[in-house]
Amino acid sequence: MTVITPSVPHAPFSAPPLPMSILRRLPFPSLSPRHRFATLAAVRQDTTVWTPSPVSSIEIAAESLFHVSIDVSNSPDLVASHTLPGQYLQLRLPDVEKPSFLAIASPSSLAASTGAFEFLVKSVAGSTAELLCGLKKGDVVELTQAMGNGFNINKIDPPEDYPTVLIFATGSGISPIRSLIESGFGADKRSDVRLYFGARNLRRMAYQDRFKDWESSGVKVVPVLSQPDDGWTGESGYVQAAFARAKQIYSPKGTGAVICGQRQMAEAPQIDIKHDDHCLKYA
Known part of the structure; x- marks a missing residue:
């Protein structure tokens, strides 16, 4: 099974440390310690373009x-x-x-x-x-400008070599998954593409109005509710449990996975995806 792993930091970037070779060339000898600090801080100032x-x-x-x-x-x-x-x-x-x-x-x-x-x-x-x-x-x-390496779709191409793609998302983690699906990754050329999308209930599940279009593009949408309202007849519990109930992976070597959501889901034994496999993980 194959895994894709761009990650979003949860805190603002800090400036990277200066290489020691650069520090040795800075003209510090005649400066007091306070002035040395001020000069270094100036060198390390944020250059992000907004x-x-x-x-x-x-x-x-x-x-x-x-x-x-x-x-x-x-x-x-x-x-x-x-x-x-x-x-x-x-x-x-x-x-x-x-x-x-x-x-x-x-x-x-x-x-x-x-x-x-x-x-x-x-x-x-x-x-x-x-x-x-x-x-x-x-x-x-x-x-800022867009950053990150994104989902490396090349890891699950060509479609005929990876006919099965499993997508797991929870809550707002569906956001980059929407971008992936609507950008196109040959879902209609694969035999089994499933999106397991978890939320507490339907009121907390975004993009329901897009499900029909996603299905038309070749992605089978499997909503999974952890606290469903009365009358819900679909999958309930957690996405990893729903996947375990309907695993049906016929060729592990021809299977890719995309993960975006809570760490507990990504590390669940039911999913059992290794970092060196063909999995596009967005944590």
Whole structure:
């Protein structure tokens, strides 16, 4: 089985340490310790480029989840930086010190055609994300260029060699998975592509309106609810348990996996995917 692993940091980047060869060449001998520190700090200052971009729309996607669209049509460098599903960027608000790291939910083709980056944002009390979800159309945020290696689809190509692809996502982890599915990875050319998508209940499950299109592209969607309401007849419990109940992997060597969600799911023995296998893991 094969695994793809871009990762999103959960805290802002810190500047990398300077190579020792550079430090030895800096003209420090005549400076006091305080001035030496000031000079080093100046060398290590943040050089991140932030691009102001207006909010196009903010809509409720599910309970505590918001669909956020940002207009990047006047920023061709920003648009060009998004090339692969699974990439992410930093977003910050005026007068708010801490930025948010957000996975880009839309495929790169959307930005190229309409000039929009779309995100699925979970509103957490007291966070930058909560403030973002409270903005209005026309409010300006600042974005970095897209970063990260994205999902390395080459690890599960060509489709005839990897006819089975299993996708596991929970909660807002469906965001980069949407980008993957809508970017296209030959799902219609494979015999078995399944998305196990977990949420507490249907009220907390985003993108239900897209399921039909995803199915049409060759991805079988298996919703899994951990706390379903009365009357639910689909899969219940956790995604790894739902997978175990209907495993049906006919050729492990011809199987790829994509994982995005809680660590407990990724490390569950029912899934049993190794880092050196063909798995695209987004943790």
